[in-house]
Amino acid sequence: MESLILRNYRESDAAAVSELFRQVYGDHYVQSDVYLPCLISQNHAKKRWHSLVAVEGERIRGHATLYRQSEASYDAELALSAVHPDTRGQNIATRLGEQLLTHAQALGCRSVSIKQVTHHTYTQRMAISLGFHNTGLLPDYVRSPFGCKKPESIVVGVRAIDGYQRPLPDQVWPASCRPLMERLTAVFGIGANAGRWRGASVQVEQHGDRHEMLLEKLDPELLNQLRSLPGHWLISIRLQLSRQFAVDLHSLNAIGFVFTGLAPAQDNQGGWLALFHRGFRPRRLALHCAYMQDLHAQTQRQFSVRDLSPV
Known part of the structure; x- marks a missing residue:
């Protein structure tokens, strides 16, 4: 079995990242940009997305992003997390999150937020392990990324980057x-x-x-x-x-x-x-x-x- 490594997103990864989201979420993911590789590339080129991928050989098996509204923003969101079903159980999403939080500090971010699904508790448990503190609930916030008829409610988590407060x-x-x-x-x-x-x-x-x-x-x-x-x-x-x-x-x-x-x-x-x-x-x-x-x-x-x- 080939070892799995984490690395920065490359421009040539766009099509493979889009295919990963299709494999994990089918046609139900709430962020439509992931279905168009050209938009994935565009978001990175404009520095709104800063992504890491988990790679096994030549195959992308995991992905996560720091999303910022603009290059000058002090706030980011840890988002767009996807892990291929064949590689779950290796804490890939958590490892990607840890490295992206370090990257957020290097970008000069003062806080990072995360939206946690409530369909299951995995994302919620991961957010706590990464140092996020839950601050709010968004009832019936988005259509379900899991194909359910009920919309998905979301838990908002926030983590202040070292040295900054949000009083x-x-x-x-x-x-x-x-x-x-x-x-x-x-x-x-x-x-x-x-x-x-x-x-x-x-x-x-x-x-x-x-x-x-x-x-x-x-x-x-x-x-x-x-x-x-x-x-x-x-x-x-x-x-x-x-x-x-x-x-x-x-x-x-x-x-x-x-x-x-x-x-x-x-x-x-x-x-x-x-x-x-x-x-x-x-x-x-x-x-x-x-x-x-x-x-x-x-x-x-x-x-x-x-x-x-x-x-």
């Missing part, structure tokens, strides 16, 4: 989320101010049936507009975390949104975004992290999609 605002946290928030302040520190905001104060995108909103702050007028949105809409809000969090939590709970943790703000903003969701399917999840399991239990107790039956 949370100093405040007394509401009782309903105090254990998680005190845990995150213990890990990431406490600061006086939110991060710098970039772009419009209200940004909206639609992904499938879900409306994603990025909000700098809440005010009474915006809150009234959110209240008036169609009741059947599935809405995800990412709201800049500030010292007004307790008021924001109460206001959004009152109009049908449930809090599901935090995600790091991107594009060199620093700081955090508070996650709120309205509308998702009732389901059972067995999560590796007790904090995330509690968040999931809260969503199931409080809100569900009224006009969607489980599929």
Whole structure:
């Protein structure tokens, strides 16, 4: 048996990497770029992707990427992990992740995030072993990469790169989320101010049936507009975390949104975004992290999609 080595991605690897994703995920992977070798090459040429591959002889058997929105970004995501079924059990994904986290430091990144699937616990256990701390839950976030009819819920993990912190605002946290928030302040520190905001104060995108909103702050007028949105809409809000969090939590709970943790703000903003969701399917999840399991239990107790039956 030929030994398996890890090495940097080469331009000539694009077609083999695309084929690896087809072998692992079939036609179900959520990032369409992996099905077009020209886009794989383009993302590397523009330095948005920094990939490592696991090679056995001439065959690529594993892949993972550091994804950055731009070459100048201080934040990266450990993503696009795929390991061929014939080589599982060798901790290939973990080994690729370890080397990419070292590479993130060399690139000048200040933090790395990871999106962990909930279809199984392997990715969640790997993230913990790599030093990530779970910060939030994204219910029904993407179509399942495993061919399931139910969309995949995602656990967000964050790891600060050595020497940097991403502090949370100093405040007394509401009782309903105090254990998680005190845990995150213990890990990431406490600061006086939110991060710098970039772009419009209200940004909206639609992904499938879900409306994603990025909000700098809440005010009474915006809150009234959110209240008036169609009741059947599935809405995800990412709201800049500030010292007004307790008021924001109460206001959004009152109009049908449930809090599901935090995600790091991107594009060199620093700081955090508070996650709120309205509308998702009732389901059972067995999560590796007790904090995330509690968040999931809260969503199931409080809100569900009224006009969607489980599929």
